[in-house]
Amino acid sequence: MEQSKHVLVPKSVSASQIVIKKASKIQGLSEEERGHLLPLLRNAQWVEVVGRDAIYKEFIFKDFNQAFGFMSRVALQAEKMDHHPEWFNVYNKVQITLSTHDCGGLSQRDITLATFIDQASVL
Structure with missing residues (x-):
């Protein structure tokens, strides 16, 4: 049995202006996808995190400005994707971990x- 959900809206808002999005379930990578995609990421120096279904990579740049520019490019893309990295930055070093919290592990979003x-790191 489905429960109905009620939303309170101001009288000045018409029903045609209301958009309710249903959350889509994000799927984790299948074993077949893992077998195909993870070796490609390993070739690009991504490593699997021990004790967690996640991938990790460290980037080293010439200086802080290059590291920050890289992080800005990644942040803009992550926002567009609504998928945000876990990261840590000190001076010219950026450490990134990717995992999808909605599925409790790696998903196509991480790939x-x-x-x-990787593409943004060489610009």
Whole structure:
């Protein structure tokens, strides 16, 4: 049995202006996808995190400005994807961990963002 959900809106808002999005379930990577995609990421120096379904990579830049520029490019893409990295930055070093909290592990979103991150690191 489905429960109905009630939303209170101001009288000045018409029903045609209301959009309710249903949350989509994000799927974790299948074993087949893992077997195909994780070796490609390993070749690009991403490593699997011990004790956690996540990937990690460290980037080293010439200086803080290059590291910050890289982080800005990644932040803009992450916001567009609504998928945000766990990261840590000190001076010219950026450490990134990717995992999808909604599915409790790696998903296609992590693969897509990791690919973008690698491309953004060489700009």
